[in-house]
Amino acid sequence: MRKLVNENRIFRDLEELKKITDTQGKGVTRFSYSESDKKARAYLLKEAKAFGLKAETDKIGNMFIKLPENSKKEVIMTGSHIDSVREGGYLDGSLGVICGLEVLRRVREKDLNFKKTIWLVVFVEEEGSNFNATITGSKFLTGEYGEEDLDILKNKDGATLRRILKENNYPEFNSEELKPDFNNIKAMIELHIEQGPVLDRKGISLGIVENINGMKVHEITVTGLSNHAGASPMTGRKDALVFSSECVLKTKEIIERDGKGSEVATVGHLEVSPNMSNVIPGRVKFTLEVRGPEAERINSLSEMILSEYRLLAERENVEIDIEKVAFSKPYRMDKSIVTALEETAKKQKEPYLLMNSGAVHDTGSMSSYIPSAMIFVPSIDGRSHVSTEETKKEDIIKGANLLMETLLSLAD
Ligand SMILES: [Zn+2]
Structure with missing residues (x-):
């Protein structure tokens, strides 16, 4: 050298x-x-x-x-x-x-x-x-x-x-x-x-x-129903954390299937409420962050993942509110x-x-x-x-x- x-x-x-x-x-x-x-x-x-x-x-x-x-x-x-x-x-x-x-x-x-x-x-x-x-x-x-x-x-x-x-x-x-x-x-x-x-x-x-790489961040607020963790049977629950967990796994699945190698998606922040061992989580806030080298791809991948969240929400009977919080090109x-x-x-x-x-x-x-x-x-x-x-x-x-x-x- x-x-x-x-x-x-x-x-x-x-x-x-x-x-x-x-x-x-x-x-x-x-x-x-x-x-x-x-x-x-x-x-x-x-x-x-x-x-x-x-x-x-x-x-x-x-x-x-x-x-x-x-x-x-x-x-x-x-x-x-x-x-x-x-x-x-x-x-x-x-x-x-x-x-x-x-x-x-x-x-x-x-x-x-x-x-x-x-x-x-x-x-x-x-x-x-x-x-x-x-x-x-x-x-x-x-x-x-x-x-x-x-x-x-x-x-x-x-x-x-x-x-x-x-x-x-x-x-x-x-x-x-x-x-x-x-x-x-x-x-x-x-x-x-x-x-x-x-x-x-x-x-x-x-x-x-x-x-x-640019990135797009969404914040997803999930509203289910808090209730007694012992007295509520498994059927009929509206567990916001169970739904959010499915979203986390879906995110990984979609980005691995449809993302190019340079594209990544992460759920990096979760707030669980009331966050107690004996209460069904009624509310969760989590972030979805998608990064990649092309703006159009960041947008389309984000949309792909979010529409999957919407479908899941219907199935799990919870409400979701999606808000875009940041974009850097x-x-x-x-x-x-x-x-x-x-x-x-x-x-x-x-x-x-x-x-x-x-x-x-x-x-x-x-x-x-x-x-x-x-x-x-x-x-x-x-x-x-x-x-x-x-x-x-x-x-x-x-x-x-x-x-x-x-x-x-x-x-x-
Ligand atoms: Zn630095």
Whole structure:
């Protein structure tokens, strides 16, 4: 393998960021705007300054680290996020940020010069840990979120994003100042852990992402009839949980039969009422989430599953109310950037897998404006958003080298 990045520096930084958490010993908890988030940002800033890099933070908290060039050069961008879920892993987001920083450090210490310049963006509030809404930072950059969302986005204590920004001394919001000049940014590449088991199972170190899956979430409220669990015979019951359990199994059956391999459906949340051992469950709320790379397929699969629920409801004599609660569209990555990544991987003699991302990423929303793609490295046993999240060191370095060499070739 050609030596491009400084491996020790990457592992040191990842270890340092791992220590900056609100839940010591129990994974990484670092919500945007928290004290830990500020400490992590200070760490990045110190590193950036040591290499003469410029850093700017926009009015919502996205941080940009740039080469100290004044010109109006065209931009090649990389980036990810440093916020986390509660008790999450140390690589989610941080890997892409640290490896992006490493590219800039390398360019500085080797005094490399290119036609275009390179920016690292550290997106704020990617995970949605504060506001239950993912990829918030990039949605503000693209204008998908505007000033009104400062009052709509609220944390669990009811504090709005506007109030949180004010308390953290952010300057007054200005959506026009926030938007980068997208015409001048020629590419965006994010390196991220896969967060699923595909690469790990296949034993391939590098994934090049062609699509980021979209998803549709429905909430289903089932109304049956609560009654004494001892005195009510099995016939004639209206058990909302028995019905919901049939729905869960039907969901698996339909997606396995009619879904393509890249499509998934999950019932991930159930609320059973009254949730007592001696009462027939009279009411259940559950979610159906369908994900895939094509919007039409997500819609048709959701409909297929929901109409099966309706048929079952008639048979089981319960009432159901179906409500759509969320939709995020799938994103297609740019062919020319995917090709650039493939060519670099071939040059590096590294096998790679063309794949889809099951998880949503900021690069998705950026891809509507900037030619974008992503690099994945394997997550051991597919684990992510947990403290045991891990990637082999050699895979991290392969991902970092693919990122670096492709960014430099695009900047040239
Ligand atoms: Zn992430």
